[in-house]
Amino acid sequence: NAGVTQTPKFQVLKTGQSMTLQCAQDMNHEYMSWYRQDPGMGLRLIHYSVGAGITDQGEVPNGYNVSRSTTEDFPLRLLSAAPSQTSVYFCATREGYGYTFGSGTRLTVV
Amino acid sequence: GEDVEQSLFLSVREGDSSVINCTYTDSSSTYLYWYKQEPGAGLQLLTYIFSNMDMKQDQRLTVLLNKKDKHLSLRIADTQTGDSAIYFCAESTAGNKLTFGGGTRVLVKP
Numbered sequence: 002n003a004g005v006t007q008t009p010k011f012q013v014l015k016t017g018q019s020m021t022l023q024c025a026q027d028m029n030h031e032y033m034s035w036y037r038q039d040p041g042m043g044l045r046l047i048h049y050s051v052g053a054g055i056t057d058q059g060e061v062p063n064g065y066n067v068s069r070s071t072t073e074d075f076p077l078r079l080l081s082a083a084p085s086q087t088s089v090y091f092c093a094t095r096e097g098y099g100y101t102f103g104s105g106t107r108l109t110v111v
Numbered sequence: 112g113e114d115v116e117q118s119l120f121l122s123v124r125e126g127d128s129s130v131i132n133c134t135y136t137d138s139s140s141t142y143l144y145w146y147k148q149e150p151g152a153g154l155q156l157l158t159y160i161f162s163n164m165d166m167k168q169d170q171r172l173t174v175l176l177n178k179k180d181k182h183l184s185l186r187i188a189d190t191q192t193g194d195s196a197i198y199f200c201a202e203s204t205a206g207n208k209l210t211f212g213g214g215t216r217v218l219v220k221p
Contacts, residue, residue, distance in 0.1 A: 032207070034209075036211075041119070041213050041214070042213055043115070043199055043201075043211030043212050043213045043214055044154075044199070044201075044209075044211040045211075046208055046209070046210075049207055049208070051207060057207075059208065060208075091153060091154065093209075098141075098142045098159060098161075098203070099156070099159075100144070100156065100209060101156075102146075102153045102154040103153060104152065104153040105152075105153050
């Protein structure tokens, strides 16, 4: 049981490039979400999904797209990366009251 | 709206008790959480408290909730050097969202 797996762990992008951050879970949790962590600001919710085929915006959705075609996977897409998207990204699932976080992807946009 | 505030930094001597404080604004919070983050790592759930409880104790950890003042605290007894980390409080509301404070960096001195 791997829990929540995020790939890659580190990524450097040039401004304007696109990429997909992957998140996979093997716990059969319906709820999945993406957060970004910036210094001194805690974690802020980007997008979330309450089940396959359903996604919704969080607090800071601009510049990011998501889709949820399966229960297991919830990829986060940056269509045209900007330096302001330099951050650490965390994927999280939830069942009941309990949230489980992945180990994060550290993204730098230059 | 939701807002969660924490002090930035706490320094404590090994063996003493640490108390980390948090205030929140959303009175509809259902669960309140404490997470620990070590350098370069993801978030580890330490403990949580349901909003209709006043106190919860779990080994060295004591959580106090004052719902009237919207104040949450985490007390760590017999603080060890391994407790040095960033601690985040977070509140969960009915809107499928986990709102984090900015984190308190705890430094344990030998």
